[in-house]
Amino acid sequence: LQSGGPGSGLYRSADGGSSWKKVEGNGWPETVLGKIGVSISGADGNRVYVMLEAADEKGGLYRSDDGGESWKQVTDDHRLRHRPWYYTHVAADPREVDTLYVLCVSLYRSKDGGRTWTTIETPHGDYHHLWIDPRDSKRMAVADDGGATISVDGGQSWSRQDNQPTAQFYHVSVDDEDPYRVYG
Numbered sequence: 001l002q003s004g005g006p007g008s009g010l011y012r013s014a015d016g017g018s019s020w021k022k023v024e025g026n027g028w029p030e031t032v033l034g035k036i037g038v039s040i041s042g043a044d045g046n047r048v049y050v051m052l053e054a055a056d057e058k059g060g061l062y063r064s065d066d067g068g069e070s071w072k073q074v075t076d077d078h079r080l081r082h083r084p085w086y087y088t089h090v091a092a093d094p095r096e097v098d099t100l101y102v103l104c105v106s107l108y109r110s111k112d113g114g115r116t117w118t119t120i121e122t123p124h125g126d127y128h129h130l131w132i133d134p135r136d137s138k139r140m141a142v143a144d145d146g147g148a149t150i151s152v153d154g155g156q157s158w159s160r161q162d163n164q165p166t167a168q169f170y171h172v173s174v175d176d177e178d179p180y181r182v183y184g
Contacts, residue, residue, distance in 0.1 A: 003034040003035050003053060003084075003085040004032055004033050004034030004035070004053060004054075005032060006032060008032060008033040008034065009022050009023060009024075009033055010022070010023040010028075010033070010036050010038070010050065011023065012068045023068060023071075026069060026070035026071060027062070027070050027071035027072050027073070028062070028071045029052070029054050029058040029059075029062075029073070031054050031055055031056075031058050032054070032055060033052060033053065033054050034052075034053030034054065034059075034084055034085060034088075035053045035084055035085055035088040036050060036051070036052055036053070036088065037050065037051040037052075037088045037089045037090045038050050038090070039090045039091050039092040039100065040092060041092040041093070041094075041097050041100075042092065042093070042094030042095065042134055043092075043093070043094065043095055043096055043097040044097045045067065046064075046065055046066055046067045047063070047064070047065055047092070047097050048063070048064040048067065048068050049061065049062070049063055049090050049092050049100050049114065050062045050063075050064075050071075050090065051080065051081065051084075051088045051089065051090040051102060052088075053081065053084035053085065053088055057076045058073075058076075059076060059081050059084065060073055060074070060075050060076035060077065060080065060081055061073070061074045061075050061076075061077075061080060061090070061102070061114045062074065063113060063114055074113065074114035074115060075114055075115065075117075077117065079104065079106070079108070079117070080102045080104055080108060080117065081104070082104050082105050083104075083105070087103060087104045087105070087127070087128070089102065089103035089104075089127065089128065089129070089130070090102050090103075091103070091130040091132060093132060093137050094132055094133075094134040094137060095134075095137045096111070096137060097113075098110075098111060098112055098113040099111050099137070100113075100114060101120075101130055101132075102117070103127035103128060103129070103130055103142075104127065105125060105126060105127075106119050106120075106125065106127070107119065107120040107122060107127050107130070107142060107155075108120070109155065120155040122142060122144070122149055122151075122155075122158045123146065123149055123158055123159075123160060123161050124144045124145060124146030124147070124149070124161055125144060125145065125146075126144050126145035126146075126168075127142060127143070127144045128143050128144060128145075128168070129142070129143040130142050130143075137154065138151070138152060138153055138154040139151070139152050140154070140155060142158075143168075144168070145168045146161045146168075147161045147164065147166030147168070148161070148164065148166050149161050169184035171184070172184050
């Protein structure tokens with residue numbers, strides 16, 4: 001399975017959104033693109049990380065150190081892009097320019113700009129969103145198929161998930177009653 005198609009791509013604006021230019025050349029892969037996850041470093045606005053779904057070995061993590069003018073593929077590690085049409089999430093640490101996270105079946109962290117990765121253990125799996133406190137990078141909240149969990153020590157430990165009514169619904173439906181009922 002692969003998402004995307006002809007004409008797919010990433011666009012950037014240098015004037016607050018008044019005009020847009022397609023990202024091309026300068027290290028950007030010349031191929032059909034699928035889902036794209038983007039995160040800009042809070043520590044350096046010129047550092048842009050992109051998780052990219054693309055055919056063959058052109059997919060993976062790309063990095064720009066000049067605000068998106070030029071790109072370098074940092075890794076095509078398949079652990080980070082498993083089921084890319086479903087995941088493909090990247091989150092830059094707001095305080096450390098070389099620290100970033102990739103959310104997939106597992107949660108991964110790199111402290112060297114994306115070259116090497118460690119797995120972060122949490123109470124569940126299948127990660128879809130990560131919030132990092134912009135003032136204190138040790139405070140994080142992760143959303144996964146089991147719900148949400150919190151860390152206050154940089155991912156060393158996490159709160160339980162069975163203490164709150166959160167989870168991921170795969171299907172939602174309603175019935176014909178008046179008022180109707182919602183089912184998850």
